[in-house]
Structure formats: C-alpha cells, structure tokens
Amino acid sequence: MSLVGASIRRLEDPDLLTGRKRFIADLAAGCDAVAFVRSPVAAARIVGMERPNGASVFTANDLSGVGSIEPILYRPDYFRARQPLLALDRVNYLGEPIAAVIAPTRREAEDVADAVFVDLELVEPVVHSSGALTDHSPIVHQGAESNVVVSGVIDTGNVDVVSVSAVEQVELDLTCHRQSASPIETRGAVARYDMEAAKVTLYASTQMPHVLRTAICDLLNMQEADLRVVAPAVGGAFGQKMCLPAEYAVIVWLSRHLRRSLAWIEDRRENFTSSFHSRDHRYWIRGSFDGDARLVALEGDLVANVGAYSCYPVTWGVEPLMAMAELPGPYDFQSYRVRARGVSTNTCPMSPYRGVSRPVLTLAMERMMDIAAERFGLDPVEIRRRNLITQFPYRSTTGIVYDEGSYVASLEKAAEVVDFDSFRRRQAEARDDGRFLGIGFSVFSERTGYGTPAFAPRNMAVTPGYETVEMAMDPSGGVEVRIGASPHGQGLVTTLSQVVADELGLPLKSIRIVHGDTDRSPYGWGTFASRSMVISGGATKLAAGRLRDAIAAVAGDILEAAPEDIRLAEGRAVVRGTDRGVEISELARHAYHHTPKLASDREPGLRANASYDPAGTFSNACHVAIVEVDIETGGVRLDRFVVVEDAGLLINPVIVDGQIAGGVVQGIANALYEEVVYDEAGNILTTTLFDYLPPTASEIPPIEIHHLETITDASVTGAKGLGEGGTIGAPAAVINAVSDALRPLGVQVMEMPATPDRIRRLIREAIKETA
Amino acid sequence: MKPAAFDYFAPESLTEALTLLRDVEGAKVLAGGQSLVPAMNFRLTRPGALVDINRVPGLDSITIDGDEAQIGALTRHRAFEQPVVPGPLGRLMVDMAHHVGHLPIRVRGTFGGSLAHADPAAEWCLLARTLDATMIVRGADQERRIPASEFFSTMFTTALEDDELLTEVRLPLVGDGHLVGFSEFSRRVGDFALVMIAVVVEVRDGTVTEARIGAGGVSDIPLRLSSAEAALQGGTWDSALWAGAGEAGRAEVEPFEDIHGSTEYRRDLVGALIQRACRQATG
Numbered sequence A: 001m002s003l004v005g006a007s008i009r010r011l012e013d014p015d016l017l018t019g020r021k022r023f024i025a026d027l028a029a030g031c032d033a034v035a036f037v038r039s040p041v042a043a044a045r046i047v048g049m050e051r052p053n054g055a056s057v058f059t060a061n062d063l064s065g066v067g068s069i070e071p072i073l074y075r076p077d078y079f080r081a082r083q084p085l086l087a088l089d090r091v092n093y094l095g096e097p098i099a100a101v102i103a104p105t106r107r108e109a110e111d112v113a114d115a116v117f118v119d120l121e122l123v124e125p126v127v128h129s130s131g132a133l134t135d136h137s138p139i140v141h142q143g144a145e146s147n148v149v150v151s152g153v154i155d156t157g158n159v160d161v162v163s164v165s166a167v168e169q170v171e172l173d174l175t176c177h178r179q180s181a182s183p184i185e186t187r188g189a190v191a192r193y194d195m196e197a198a199k200v201t202l203y204a205s206t207q208m209p210h211v212l213r214t215a216i217c218d219l220l221n222m223q224e225a226d227l228r229v230v231a232p233a234v235g236g237a238f239g240q241k242m243c244l245p246a247e248y249a250v251i252v253w254l255s256r257h258l259r260r261s262l263a264w265i266e267d268r269r270e271n272f273t274s275s276f277h278s279r280d281h282r283y284w285i286r287g288s289f290d291g292d293a294r295l296v297a298l299e300g301d302l303v304a305n306v307g308a309y310s311c312y313p314v315t316w317g318v319e320p321l322m323a324m325a326e327l328p329g330p331y332d333f334q335s336y337r338v339r340a341r342g343v344s345t346n347t348c349p350m351s352p353y354r355g356v357s358r359p360v361l362t363l364a365m366e367r368m369m370d371i372a373a374e375r376f377g378l379d380p381v382e383i384r385r386r387n388l389i390t391q392f393p394y395r396s397t398t399g400i401v402y403d404e405g406s407y408v409a410s411l412e413k414a415a416e417v418v419d420f421d422s423f424r425r426r427q428a429e430a431r432d433d434g435r436f437l438g439i440g441f442s443v444f445s446e447r448t449g450y451g452t453p454a455f456a457p458r459n460m461a462v463t464p465g466y467e468t469v470e471m472a473m474d475p476s477g478g479v480e481v482r483i484g485a486s487p488h489g490q491g492l493v494t495t496l497s498q499v500v501a502d503e504l505g506l507p508l509k510s511i512r513i514v515h516g517d518t519d520r521s522p523y524g525w526g527t528f529a530s531r532s533m534v535i536s537g538g539a540t541k542l543a544a545g546r547l548r549d550a551i552a553a554v555a556g557d558i559l560e561a562a563p564e565d566i567r568l569a570e571g572r573a574v575v576r577g578t579d580r581g582v583e584i585s586e587l588a589r590h591a592y593h594h595t596p597k598l599a600s601d602r603e604p605g606l607r608a609n610a611s612y613d614p615a616g617t618f619s620n621a622c623h624v625a626i627v628e629v630d631i632e633t634g635g636v637r638l639d640r641f642v643v644v645e646d647a648g649l650l651i652n653p654v655i656v657d658g659q660i661a662g663g664v665v666q667g668i669a670n671a672l673y674e675e676v677v678y679d680e681a682g683n684i685l686t687t688t689l690f691d692y693l694p695p696t697a698s699e700i701p702p703i704e705i706h707h708l709e710t711i712t713d714a715s716v717t718g719a720k721g722l723g724e725g726g727t728i729g730a731p732a733a734v735i736n737a738v739s740d741a742l743r744p745l746g747v748q749v750m751e752m753p754a755t756p757d758r759i760r761r762l763i764r765e766a767i768k769e770t771a
Numbered sequence B: 001m002k003p004a005a006f007d008y009f010a011p012e013s014l015t016e017a018l019t020l021l022r023d024v025e026g027a028k029v030l031a032g033g034q035s036l037v038p039a040m041n042f043r044l045t046r047p048g049a050l051v052d053i054n055r056v057p058g059l060d061s062i063t064i065d066g067d068e069a070q071i072g073a074l075t076r077h078r079a080f081e082q083p084v085v086p087g088p089l090g091r092l093m094v095d096m097a098h099h100v101g102h103l104p105i106r107v108r109g110t111f112g113g114s115l116a117h118a119d120p121a122a123e124w125c126l127l128a129r130t131l132d133a134t135m136i137v138r139g140a141d142q143e144r145r146i147p148a149s150e151f152f153s154t155m156f157t158t159a160l161e162d163d164e165l166l167t168e169v170r171l172p173l174v175g176d177g178h179l180v181g182f183s184e185f186s187r188r189v190g191d192f193a194l195v196m197i198a199v200v201v202e203v204r205d206g207t208v209t210e211a212r213i214g215a216g217g218v219s220d221i222p223l224r225l226s227s228a229e230a231a232l233q234g235g236t237w238d239s240a241l242w243a244g245a246g247e248a249g250r251a252e253v254e255p256f257e258d259i260h261g262s263t264e265y266r267r268d269l270v271g272a273l274i275q276r277a278c279r280q281a282t283g
Helices: A013-017 A106-115 A159-164 A209-220 A246-258 A268-274 A318-326 A358-376 A380-387 A407-418 A420-432 A452-458 A492-504 A532-559 A584-593 A653-673 A725-741 A756-770 B014-023 B036-041 B077-081 B087-097 B103-108 B111-117 B123-131 B226-232 B239-252 B263-282
Strands: A032-038 A044-050 A056-059 A097-103 A117-122 A148-155 A168-180 A188-194 A199-204 A227-230 A262-265 A277-289 A295-307 A336-344 A436-448 A467-473 A479-483 A511-514 A566-569 A572-575 A581-583 A606-612 A617-630 A635-646 A703-708 B007-009 B027-030 B049-052 B062-065 B068-072 B134-138 B143-147 B152-154 B165-172 B178-185 B195-204 B207-216
Touching: A032 A106, A032 A246, A032 A268, A044 A097, A097 A106, A097 A246, A148 A318, A159 A277, A159 A295, A168 A358, A168 A653, A188 A246, A199 A209, A199 A246, A209 A227, A209 A246, A246 A262, A277 A318, A277 A358, A295 A318, A295 A358, A318 A336, A318 A358, A358 A380, A358 A436, A358 A725, A380 A407, A380 A436, A407 A420, A407 A436, A407 A617, A407 A635, A407 A703, A420 A436, A436 A725, A467 A532, A467 A584, A479 A492, A479 A532, A492 A511, A492 A532, A532 A566, A532 A572, A532 A581, A532 A584, A532 A606, A572 A584, A581 A584, A584 A606, A617 A725, A635 A653, A635 A725, A635 A756, A653 A703, A653 A725, A756 B263, B014 B027, B014 B049, B014 B165, B027 B036, B068 B111, B077 B087, B077 B103, B077 B111, B087 B123, B087 B178, B087 B195, B111 B123, B111 B165, B123 B165, B123 B195, B123 B207, B178 B263, B195 B263, B207 B226, B207 B239, B207 B263, B226 B239, B239 B263
Parallel strands: A032 A262, A199 A227, A295 A336, A479 A511, A635 A703, B007 B049, B027 B049
Antiparallel strands: A032 A097, A044 A117, A056 A097, A148 A336, A168 A277, A188 A199, A188 A262, A277 A295, A436 A617, A467 A479, A467 A606, A566 A572, A572 A581, A617 A635, B062 B068, B068 B165, B134 B143, B134 B165, B178 B195, B195 B207
C-alpha cells in the first residue's frame, strides 16, 4: 500500500506535544546571558559611550577582525549598504544593536545594558517611503544618491499602443502596511565553546543552518569547519529566521574570543523592534480592458519600504523585484510596463515573510478585477474566467513559464462550493435588514520550488536553489536520510519518510530524517519559499531510487536474479513472478558483513546521494471569504472562508491542510489585524501583543479546504509547493469581501490592514460625499 | 524584559501589610499582578519593593449588606462570571466579567487591583464610576471612604496615597425594576475596549425616570455622560430615544487618540454603543 497520499499523523508531533523537543531557550542552561544595548532612536550619530565600571560590555571597537554584512545583487541600480555587526558611529533604526553585555543572568545583563550611556546626536530620520522619495528627504546611507537602493523596470514597449483601444481603465492606489512575522518563539542563539576542538557550536533558531554558517564564517574570517550550526526545534519562523541576524554573528565572535558559552534569547520587545519586519508596500496600478472585459495592458509603480539595511542572502531587492516580476499573477495579457523601487528608511530591516510581496500584488490584481467587473456589469467569477490563463505551459509577459495549473477550475469549484448565486440572494435580503454581507474572491498563482534556474536572473552574489540528500542503509536495515533542508513545522520528517518508505518498501519506523545540523547533513539552503517538498523531496526521491537500485543489486547477487527483476515491498526483496525473496535487513547485513558473497565489482555498504535543482512549479488556488461588516463600528466578522487549492500530488493531505490553514490565518491577519506602526520620528509604537494584534481563534472562522490535483512533470515527486499560498490569497479575498459588503455605500477598501477605524473613516467619507 | 531588582514582602495580616506600605520606601502593592508585573518586565515601572497582599486574609469576600454589595479588593475577576451579586447588578457584572481580558487574566487578576490600576478602559472602573461606588481605603493609621467620582484622577492614577491600600469596594445594588446594559468594542476578543458603555436605567410605564450612562476607553478616566443621560431622562424608552442619547453622547465626548482608534472613530463608537447598550438592556 502506498504511503504517499495517505494522511499519516505527523511523526514530529509526539515529541512536540509532550515537551521532549528542545527549543533554543531550553539549550541556554549553564550559559552566561547576553543582552544588547540598542538604539533608542531612529537615526543618530554616536558621539560617545560610557560603560559601567567592571561590566562586560563589547562594542564595535572591540570586535577585531570582523567584516560588515554587505549583501550583494549584481545590478547597476543596487546600492550596497554596509551593516556593521554593532553600530559603529551611527545608528540607523530604533533597536539597532550598539553593544553586547555579558552577565551571569539575563536580568543582570539588562541592568548593565540600562547603565550603559550612549551619547547620541540626533539626525533627522526617514521613516515612511512616501517621505523618503521626496527631493528634500535626508538620505539614509552615505554614498547613496537617493533612498532608492534597488530598482527595476520591465516594459514590453506596447502598453501605450494597446491602451489607446481600451474601453475601460481601472486605476488604483494601494497600501499594505508593515507587518512582523511574529513567530511564537522569538530568535535566539546559544554558542557553546569546545576547548578541546577550539570549535564553536552555534545552536540558533534559524531556517538555514548551512547558509548561516557560511555567512558567519565569512564575517569572522573563520574556516567553516571551526563552526557547527545546529537548528534545534524552531517555534515558528515564516521568513523572519531565513536571513542573517547580526546578533548571531556577535554571539559566535564573543564565544570564540572569550572561550565561553553564551546565550542570547530575544525577548518579545526586541522581536518587535529589531527582528526583521516585512511588507510595507505602496502600489499604483492601471489596467486597460477591452470591450470583452479582457485585460490587455497593465502598468504599475511599486514601492517597497525596505528598511535600514539589506538582508543576507536574499538582499533588499527581494520584495520589489519579485513584485515586479510576478504582478501579472494568473492573468493572460502581454502588454506590461512596471517600475519597482526599494526605498531605504530608518526603520527595522526587512526579510521575506511568508508570501513575499505576493499577498500585496494579489490584492492589487484582485481588487482591480472586482472594480473592472463592476464597471462591465459582470460578476466577479465571470471577469476572472475571461482573464485567467488556460493554455500551458504559459509564458508570462515577464518571461516566467507557468506549468500546468487549474486556474479556471479552481475558481468555478470555489463558486460552486460557496453557492455564489444563493449568496447574492442572501446578501440582498440581509441588506433589506440593514446588514452588510460581502463576498470576495481571490485567484492566484504561487510560484514554488525555486531552484537556481529561478534565482539566477536576480544576479545575487549568493544564488540559492538546489538541495542535496545523502542516504544510507545501515547494517540493521535502517535508513538514515540526511537533508540540507531545515524543516521547522512543515512536517517534512513525515512526508520525506513517506516518500522513502514507498521507494524502498520499508515501514516508516525504519527511516530517520536528519536535518538542521551542519556537521550531520549535506550543504543545503534550508527551508523557505515553499521549496522543501518540491526540491528536498525531489532529491530524496531520486536518492531513494538509487538506494533501491543498490539494494536490488545486492538482492540480485543473493537471489541469483537480475537486479531489474527485484521488487522491494513490505520489507522484503522478491524476484518478480516467483516466491523467492529475502528480508531487506538481511541484505543490509550482506552488504556490510558478507561482501565476499556479493558480485566482485559490488561496492561495500548501501548508500546513495542525489541533488535536485528544478526550475520551479506553480501551484494555484482560489480563496473565497464571506464577511459581515458592522457599519457602525467598522468591525468585520468572517463568516466563511473557502479554499480550493491545487498543489499537485498531495504527499500527505492532513499536513497540506495544516499548511493552508496556518497560511490563511496569517493572511487574515494581514487583511484585518496586524500592523507595525512607526510615528514620524521613527519610534515604534507596537512593541507588545496588546498593540500588535495577531488574530486569535476567536477571530478566525472554520477554514474549508478543497483540493484539485494537477500532476506536473516539473516536480519529480509530482508535488507542488504550497507553504505560502494561504498567506498570499487570503488578504485579497477578505478585502474584496469587505468592499463588496460596502458597495451600497460606494466604499472601496485600498489599504490593509482594514482596521475598524479605517473602515469607519471610509464610510464617513462616503456618506459625506453622497450627502 | 526582566524586571529591575526589587525587595519582596509577603505580609500575613492587614496590619502588617499597611505597616510595610508606610515604612518601606517605594513599595507597591502586588495583588493579581496582571498589569504590574508586565509593566515591571518592560521596566516601565521599577518599584523598590513589592508588598504581596495575596496572603492577607479577609480581602476576598463578597458580602451583601442591605442595598449594597461589599466586594473585597482581592476578589478575582473570575468570581463574577457567575451572578454572585443579586438582581440586575449581578447580571451586569457577569456580562462585564466576560470582557475582562482572557481566562488566565481573570483567574489571577483582582477587582480591587483593576480599580487601583485605573486603566480608563477597564470594566470595573467603568462600573464603579457608573454606579457611584465607594472605595474603602486603609492606611496604617486611618481609614478613608472615597467616592468613585473623586477616586480616579487621571490615567493610571487615583486618589490613593502611596501608603494606602484599597481594601473594599461598595457597589449600590440595582433595583429589580431597573434595566442594565453593557456594550463594548475591542479589536480582538479579550483586548482592552476601544470604547465601552454601561447603561443603568429605571423605566416606569414606558418612561425613563432615572438614567446612568458610563463610558470607558474615551477619556483619561471613566466618564458619566451627562448629556446622554439627560437625553434619556423623562423620555419614552424606545429606539428613537436611544438614538438621541447616542447622538448626545457622541457630541459630549472628546476622546483621546491612539494607534487603534482616532478621536473621530471613538466618538462614532460612543454613539453606536450607547444605542446597543440600551437595546441590550431591554433584553
């Protein structure tokens, strides 16, 4: 029986649920504590510093022989900012680390940090992207000509010609405010110094242990063999832990130079002020539609506030450049002109967050479709049906190739599930009662499993993408699978075990997945960007196929049969069409202990490696939200949320559903709740969970998930990635639903989160206009 | 987010607690700790010493005496999730109690602690102000009675002196003929209210003979909305009257502004929630 496709309960969960898993703070016992002195202001020159007598305080001047974080894109329009690990003569955002304090406990370290006096001469800060783009704005980085630190243009050259014949143009300005991924577990690093080996082991809450090792070794001029990086259980990451934090490098330097074991466990306030933020985009777009309501041309001006420093390895180009390349989404048109800019400000640096610009560009396209539908007198399903891509492979106007998907089918299935026509009747009845119900559709493509072919056009100094898997069967017949991916909640231990078990005809309990340890696993890029099941899963399947062949060869030797006649199933190798067979575990013994019995050219042992580096594959989905808006309070209640998802072959449906549900919740958060707020002086006003508002179970409706399965040959497992889709699609569905509810008032929501205050303001303005 | 160092005292009698408050410089009272401890962790407050009153006997009783409820300051929020006070007041308190934070907060946090902390968006502060509660306040050498109208000075500040302890709150019972309503709007379930409104009215033969409307989350202290009350007084109890009260309330407030709500938005909420509290009072 095939395990692939079965809803196996996650193998990870018993340890997580019973507290046996160890997170970073569990590993801090016995270490001295580190706290950071951080900038209390957005922008200033450091004039001087006074340390309390006898305290262990380290500043930039103490860090000998270290480099700066300087992520690189080889593009002419990219500005290379240098970020010192600790601020040297200038601070560029509130929360920037200035000094590291060591004390026996965190409390004492905070006492010392409080007593460090930093003499700061304030500089006028740049906070919001709109201000940063004005002529009179201060420039954040010396040497930069403006605050635009990365930009790009795509122009198919025919937009003006095509637009002339348009019968409708839909133009909109959209804002998506800033978010924090706000994982339950904050960041943290424990550096253990091994006197005998003169080696540091860095336990770190990270998504990418190998890349972290490379980055830190480059900064500290170390050989990679002198640093081991281990990712223990990670309590949520979502991209916030896929970039290099300066703090982790500082901890390693301190541990190495002081030959001490040290721990820094980030607290919630630090996480809000100093851990990577996300989003903060402003878009202008204009779509031109022909008489059949078909989108024929699209123009855009996309601005992303990318914060104070570029993030390693993906750089501060990741948001604007991806937005530019992927704005067209699932829609078929061939005239496109777009400019995208990343704008540096005196705010916390950004890293990619689940969805990476696609939640915002999907909002833009889906809002445009709804407004166009109104203009043409079409319903939201029909306008999308007319515009979605239907021929595959599809080459988009930006040159991206989409493998086969089910864009129209997902839309139609979603409309059927929510019973769109009867909803419209219910909505009309409710309006007669003074209640405002709305429905919102969101159709999108999710590019997943980016290998190096997908990243290469970005010209990054560090080009991610492939994954390697090393697999060996030991003499007891157990299989160890060492992977470069670094799962932290995706259930990859379970799903990869399913893939291996099927290939080798073994039970799940024979398989061990080893990950998150640079001394134990092959070099890899970690887990991010909906890549692991596609890429690491693909490499796993390829390696398992090779191991299967190796086992079959040994079986052939023992059973005196041709290897191609050997079939592995239920723990046995059998000769096809016969009852002759042998336990696979017995073959393992032979491969290690009785090699004279094997063919003379047979290598001892059973092992296989494989790498996989695909171009990527697109999953797709349609989300539908049904909401009720309380027009007196501006409150939004979600009544229903439906997802029709196509992620190709589902390796484990229950894990897939969990990924979708979690993503949808974060998308709802983006649409209605979460916002990092800076005031004009660059002070951050949302540093607690009272002020930054992740929704709770009380705010989230049941999420109904349906699947379509388009099998792709762009992925060796047949699986498409889906880790980000929930977050990508949900905001547009919710905001479209709120706008649909408020249509009788003429309100269009163009800003998220759509807080009650903002919704009320729109309603007040609409009422004023009609009055 | 670790507190600065502090001394800790755990007195076992009221006298001992009051003596400590008088004699120990910079001492703060620790009751449920649901506001004080986070503030200490953020180092927003750095008391030199804590006087933990959780071992002091007799501070957590609820007694009904004549026409008032005498509520010990150490009574946990959770106690009011059931109607422990008779009549409409008990029902009103059940409703309000469910809006106090989340379950863990209600289990530890205290009625008196909430009043002494004086968050303008706290349910019990609103209740005390709306019903003109009396605070029983003890010092080492004296006892004072402070009416709610004089107790709240400004945000997080009360008439309590540093060496005084709020020991009991006396709430006038609400007669069976009265209608009570409560309406609150918050961003998420369990969050502090952006605005909340409590309404206590007496309606005889369809006409309002007495009206109290309290508003929280609007100003630095909980308010009585006198114009809104006047709009109800003597009127016929129906939705048109509620709308008039909402409009009057909306006009008389000048709400503060924060990241969750502008002045104009909070004013909208005052207008809407007055009407909702009236509707809810009607049952």
